[in-house]
Amino acid sequence: MNSQHFQTPIEYLKGVGLTRAEVLKKELNIHTFADLLKHFPYKYIDRTRFYKIKDIQPDLPYVQVLARLVSKEMMGEKHTKRLVAQAKDDTGIIELVWFQGIKWVEKSLVPGQVYVLFGKPGFFNGKAQMAHPEIEPYNPKAPQQRGALTLQPAYNSTEKLKQFSLDSKGLQKLIAALLDQYAREIHENLPAYVLNRFKLAGRAESYRNIHFPNDAAQLHEAVLRLKFEELFFLQLKLLKNKLTRTAKFKGNVFGTVGHYFNEFYHHKLPFELTDPQKKVLKEIRVDTQRGVQMNRLLQGDVGSGKTVVALMSMLIAIDNGFQTCIMAPTEILANQHYQTIKSLVGDDFVELALLTGSVPQKKRRVIHEQLEDGTLKILIGTHALIEDKVQYKNLGLVVIDEQHRFGVEQRAKLWRKNIIPPHVLVMTATPIPRTLAMTLYGDLDVSVIDQLPAGRKPIETKHFYDAQRLRMFGFMKQEIAKGRQVYVVYPLIQESEKLDLKNLIDGTEVMSREFPLPQFRISVVHGKMAAADKDFEMQRFIKGETQIMVATTVIEVGVNVPNASVMIIENAERFGLSQLHQLRGRVGRGAEQSYCILMTGQKLSADGRVRINTMVKTNNGFEIAEIDMQLRGPGNIEGTQQSGVLDLKIADLTTDQELLTKVRKCVEDLLAADPQLALPEHQILHQSPQEKNGGLSWDKIS
Structure with a gap:
C-alpha cells in the first residue's frame, strides 16, 4: 500500500460516489481506499456445507439450503406488509419472510426455480x-461464484449503511473491486529476513486472503501476517522514540545521595521498605546517574507505597541541588499527597508547598518567589503547576500521578520549565496488563510494586444479595461499635427511569432511618455538590466526626482515611472491575482488618458474575486488570481511549500477548543492530510514512 492510490478519497472508488462515501465516513470511519481495505471481516461463514431442511436446528448460527421455490405471496396491510415464500427440498418445507425491500425481492423470485438460501x-x-x-x-456449473465463496466474509455494517445497499454483501463487492484493481500495488514493507524468520506470508496475498480466503489455513496465515505487521510498526515507532529521546534529551546527573535522603531513610521513615520498593528506588537511582532524561512508569496497587518511593526520589534530587514537584489530577489528590508527605518529613525538614486553584493570591505570590529563588524544594499541586507564571530556579524531577488524566501537551509544558528537561516519574494505581503497558507506555521504562507494606492485612471481600441487607446493617453496626468508619457507594445520584438502581438519595434516607442521630452521624458526598460543601463533608469524615460516608464514585481516587475499615458498594454489578478495585482500595489503609461488601440484585449477567467472583477471589490488581481487559477489551481500559494508541485494526492485546512479545523482541534486536535503520535491508522501513503510523496518532503517545 505504498502506492498513492490507497490514499485516494473513498468517493472515487467505482460503485461508491458522494452519497455512499458520506455514509461510509460517518458510519465506519472509512475515508480512503486504505481504510476500506482495512475494514476486515469480523467472522467467516462456511459456504461449503448445505443443510437438509429437516436437519435445521433453531440454535444454528447460519445455514445454507438448496431448495426449490414453491410459492410467494404479499401479506398484511401498509405497516405490516411482508413478502412470504415457501421453498422445499426432499426432506421438508421452509418459510422465507422479507419485511424490507419487498417489491424488489418479489420481482426477482421465480417459483419453480432452485435457489441457494x-x-x-x-x-x-x-x-x-x-x-x-x-x-x-x-448454478451447478459455477459453484465458485463471488457470492458462493468457501469461507464467506461477514463485515460489520449498520442500519444506515443497509439503506444504501451497503450490508455485508455490498461491502464485500466494494472490497473485491478494490482488490481486483489495485492488489498489485500493495508492496512489501517488512525486511525479507523478518519474513523468513517468522515464516510470514507476503503482504499483497495476505490482504487478498483475509478478505477472500480459499480455506482456513490461508486465512490463518493472512491474519498472522497482518497482526505481525501492525504490532511491528507500533513497537518500531515506540522504541525508536525512546532511542531518539535518549540521544536527544540530556538529563541532569544526580551523583550523590546526601543529607536529605540519609536523614529521612535512617531517622524519619516510619516503616521498613518492601523489596519491590527498594528495587524501584535502585532503578531510579541508576536512571538519574546516566546523564540521560529518565522516563519511568511506576505501577502499583492502591496502598502499595508509591508516594514514599516518589518522596525518596525527590530527596535524592534535592541532595543534588534541584527542585522537584508532584502533579496530581484533582485538588483532593494533590491535598492528600501534601498531607502524606508533610506527615512523613515533619515541619522543619524540607521546604514544601501546595499549589492548587483554591490557594489565595497572596500565598501564591510567596510560592512563586520561593520557587524562583530556589528556597522551595517540593511543590505539590494540580495542573496549576504548569501555568506560565510558575517559574522554577532549577527543576530536576517531576512526579506525575495518574498520568492518563493529563494530556501530553500538559506534560511537555513541565519539561520546558528547565534548560535540561527534568527527570520524569509517572505513577499509576490503575494496574495495567503487561501487554497493554508494552503498547501504551512502550517508550517508558516500567517499574512495578507488587507487594503491600508489612503490617497491611489483605482486605476481605464478601458478596451479599439484596435479601441479606439486614445482615449487612448488623455488620456495619459491629464495626462502628469498634470505633471504625464505613463508606457506602452508589452508582447514581438521582433515580433514573431506565435503570432501577439504588440511588444515593433513597440510600441516604434508608441509612438515616437505620443509623439515627445522635448515636450515628452521616456525611453525604456526590459530584453535583459545590466544591466547598464537598470538602466540608469530606473533612468531617476524615476527622472522625461522622461514621458513615454515603457517596457516589467521587471518592474513588484521593481519600485517605486509615480509620475507615468497611467499603460497601451498592449495585456492584454496575461497576467495572478496575473501578471496583479502586473503590476497595479506599479501605485497608490502617493496621486493622478491613472489609469490602459487594451488594447486588439476585439476577446477574455472565460478565457481572465474573466481575463479582474475581473481586471476592483476589486482591491482586494485576490479575484483576488482566481479567478486566479480557471482559472489556483493551480500548476501554481507563485512559487508553483518549490516548489514540489502541486504534488497532486487527491485532488484539487480549489474545495476542505471545505475538506481541515476539514482535517487540524482534524490533529490539533490529534497533540494537541498526539504530538509524541505515542498513540496505532496512531501507524498506523508510518507504511508507503513512504505513509506519498504522493510522495511529503518534503525537498522542508520551
Whole structure:
C-alpha cells in the first residue's frame, strides 16, 4: 500500500460516489481506499456445507439450503406488509419472510426455480423459517461464484449503511473491486529476513486472503501476517522514540545521595521498605546517574507505597541541588499527597508547598518567589503547576500521578520549565496488563510494586444479595461499635427511569432511618455538590466526626482515611472491575482488618458474575486488570481511549500477548543492530510514512 492510490478519497472508488462515501465516513470511519481495505471481516461463514431442511436446528448460527421455490405471496396491510415464500427440498418445507425491500425481492423470485438460501434459521409454530435470507439462483456449473465463496466474509455494517445497499454483501463487492484493481500495488514493507524468520506470508496475498480466503489455513496465515505487521510498526515507532529521546534529551546527573535522603531513610521513615520498593528506588537511582532524561512508569496497587518511593526520589534530587514537584489530577489528590508527605518529613525538614486553584493570591505570590529563588524544594499541586507564571530556579524531577488524566501537551509544558528537561516519574494505581503497558507506555521504562507494606492485612471481600441487607446493617453496626468508619457507594445520584438502581438519595434516607442521630452521624458526598460543601463533608469524615460516608464514585481516587475499615458498594454489578478495585482500595489503609461488601440484585449477567467472583477471589490488581481487559477489551481500559494508541485494526492485546512479545523482541534486536535503520535491508522501513503510523496518532503517545 505504498502506492498513492490507497490514499485516494473513498468517493472515487467505482460503485461508491458522494452519497455512499458520506455514509461510509460517518458510519465506519472509512475515508480512503486504505481504510476500506482495512475494514476486515469480523467472522467467516462456511459456504461449503448445505443443510437438509429437516436437519435445521433453531440454535444454528447460519445455514445454507438448496431448495426449490414453491410459492410467494404479499401479506398484511401498509405497516405490516411482508413478502412470504415457501421453498422445499426432499426432506421438508421452509418459510422465507422479507419485511424490507419487498417489491424488489418479489420481482426477482421465480417459483419453480432452485435457489441457494442462506440465513439465520428460526422456528415459528414448529416450522423452519428464515427472515431476510440471502438468495441466489443455483448454478451447478459455477459453484465458485463471488457470492458462493468457501469461507464467506461477514463485515460489520449498520442500519444506515443497509439503506444504501451497503450490508455485508455490498461491502464485500466494494472490497473485491478494490482488490481486483489495485492488489498489485500493495508492496512489501517488512525486511525479507523478518519474513523468513517468522515464516510470514507476503503482504499483497495476505490482504487478498483475509478478505477472500480459499480455506482456513490461508486465512490463518493472512491474519498472522497482518497482526505481525501492525504490532511491528507500533513497537518500531515506540522504541525508536525512546532511542531518539535518549540521544536527544540530556538529563541532569544526580551523583550523590546526601543529607536529605540519609536523614529521612535512617531517622524519619516510619516503616521498613518492601523489596519491590527498594528495587524501584535502585532503578531510579541508576536512571538519574546516566546523564540521560529518565522516563519511568511506576505501577502499583492502591496502598502499595508509591508516594514514599516518589518522596525518596525527590530527596535524592534535592541532595543534588534541584527542585522537584508532584502533579496530581484533582485538588483532593494533590491535598492528600501534601498531607502524606508533610506527615512523613515533619515541619522543619524540607521546604514544601501546595499549589492548587483554591490557594489565595497572596500565598501564591510567596510560592512563586520561593520557587524562583530556589528556597522551595517540593511543590505539590494540580495542573496549576504548569501555568506560565510558575517559574522554577532549577527543576530536576517531576512526579506525575495518574498520568492518563493529563494530556501530553500538559506534560511537555513541565519539561520546558528547565534548560535540561527534568527527570520524569509517572505513577499509576490503575494496574495495567503487561501487554497493554508494552503498547501504551512502550517508550517508558516500567517499574512495578507488587507487594503491600508489612503490617497491611489483605482486605476481605464478601458478596451479599439484596435479601441479606439486614445482615449487612448488623455488620456495619459491629464495626462502628469498634470505633471504625464505613463508606457506602452508589452508582447514581438521582433515580433514573431506565435503570432501577439504588440511588444515593433513597440510600441516604434508608441509612438515616437505620443509623439515627445522635448515636450515628452521616456525611453525604456526590459530584453535583459545590466544591466547598464537598470538602466540608469530606473533612468531617476524615476527622472522625461522622461514621458513615454515603457517596457516589467521587471518592474513588484521593481519600485517605486509615480509620475507615468497611467499603460497601451498592449495585456492584454496575461497576467495572478496575473501578471496583479502586473503590476497595479506599479501605485497608490502617493496621486493622478491613472489609469490602459487594451488594447486588439476585439476577446477574455472565460478565457481572465474573466481575463479582474475581473481586471476592483476589486482591491482586494485576490479575484483576488482566481479567478486566479480557471482559472489556483493551480500548476501554481507563485512559487508553483518549490516548489514540489502541486504534488497532486487527491485532488484539487480549489474545495476542505471545505475538506481541515476539514482535517487540524482534524490533529490539533490529534497533540494537541498526539504530538509524541505515542498513540496505532496512531501507524498506523508510518507504511508507503513512504505513509506519498504522493510522495511529503518534503525537498522542508520551
